[in-house]
Amino acid sequence: MSHLSFYWLPENGDLLVKGIESEFFSLIEHSIKSRKISLPPIPDVVLKIQQQCTEDTTTISDIADLLIEDPSLAAIVIRVANSVIFNRRNITCTDLLTAVSRLGIFRVRDIVTAQAIEQLKHSVNLSQSCNRILVQSAANSRELAATMVLVTRGFKETQSEKYRHLETDKALLCGLLADIGLFCIVEEYHNYLEQGNYLDESIAFQIFDRQCANASRLVLSTWGFDNDFLEVSANQSLSKGSADVSYLDVARIANHILMFRRQDESLDEHSVEIDVTGADILYKLSNLSDSEFSTQIDELISASGL
Numbered sequence: 071m072s073h074l075s076f077y078w079l080p081e082n083g084d085l086l087v088k089g090i091e092s093e094f095f096s097l098i099e100h101s102i103k104s105r106k107i108s109l110p111p112i113p114d115v116v117l118k119i120q121q122q123c124t125e126d127t128t129t130i131s132d133i134a135d136l137l138i139e140d141p142s143l144a145a146i147v148i149r150v151a152n153s154v155i156f157n158r159r160n161i162t163c164t165d166l167l168t169a170v171s172r173l174g175i176f177r178v179r180d181i182v183t184a185q186a187i188e189q190l191k192h193s194v195n196l197s198q199s200c201n202r203i204l205v206q207s208a209a210n211s212r213e214l215a216a217t218m219v220l221v222t223r224g225f226k227e228t229q230s231e232k233y234r235h236l237e238t239d240k241a242l243l244c245g246l247l248a249d250i251g252l253f254c255i256v257e258e259y260h261n262y263l264e265q266g267n268y269l270d271e272s273i274a275f276q277i278f279d280r281q282c283a284n285a286s287r288l289v290l291s292t293w294g295f296d297n298d299f300l301e302v303s304a305n306q307s308l309s310k311g312s313a314d315v316s317y318l319d320v321a322r323i324a325n326h327i328l329m330f331r332r333q334d335e336s337l338d339e340h341s342v343e344i345d346v347t348g349a350d351i352l353y354k355l356s357n358l359s360d361s362e363f364s365t366q367i368d369e370l371i372s373a374s375g376l
Contacts, residue, residue: 097258112186115140120293123179133175134166143182146375147173150181153375155219156239177239183293184246185376190253196260199271203278207252215245216370217324217355218317224351225315233315233347242374244302244317245324247295251285251303252278315348323348327355331363
């Protein structure tokens with residue numbers, strides 16, 4: 071029988087990490103499916119809206135009435151409804167009923183969930199390293215979301231019927247919620263330590279990176295989000311034989327652009343399957359100057375109202 075220290079030899083190191091990773095994620099997966107995991111502690115109003123979206127009888131008035139319970143969220147929904155990305159007709163609205171009607175029930179759910187998670191990542195009180203990871207996650211999510219909007223706009227500008235199904239507002243929200251599972255994993259890790267267990271941070275961070283996609287998909291599925299959100303969060307196609315450009319394709323192009331701009335060492339190993347239009351968009355956005363690209367990203371986030 072191998073001595074425990076043998077597991078730390080180079081040839082066994084990966085096996086140890088994978089073993090811990092599998093055990094740790096099994097704990098997370100079981101907790102989510104049994105609804106015992108510490109899902110992001112988002113406001114009760116958001117949870118009520120998510121629940122209402124699963125019921126066929128829910129009306130626009132029902133969602134507007136729920137938003138009245140949380141004035142800050144109500145103000146955000148009205149602001150977003152009037153933003154450049156969501157206000158396609160450029161008509162200002164000042165009341166909740168009109169805002170919810172314009173956005174739609176499911177889009178309101180997406181917006182309030184994204185806003186709640188964004189605020190949460192900046193306000194948690196875990197260890198310093200865990201807090202830092204979540205704050206960085208918030209910045210990365212916003213950058214991915216804005217880049218997805220740029221890519222989607224590139225497809226829409228062709229005026230081709232092939233890309234009519236793509237929406238800039240949904241691309242933005244898919245990007246913002248792509249790594250929502252990270253909070254759950256970090257929270258579980260923090261609780262794991264609080265219970266007297268030990269897991270080295272360097273190993274824990276590897277697990278965060280490897281299992282974020284799986285956890286994100288589980289969380290969004292639990293909350294009733296559609297396949298577009300699930301595919302982007304899991305970085306995995308769930309549709310068989312679809313010829314349309316998907317939000318997952320948009321996310322992969324956006325991620326490739328960001329990797330290129332950061333001069334990521336793993337860029338050579340990263341590939342995306344795209345059509346001629348996608349290749350043209352990739353080329354144009356990759357060749358923007360750093361200042362121009364940053365300006366467009368900042369303007370998009372500002373214009374979203376989020």
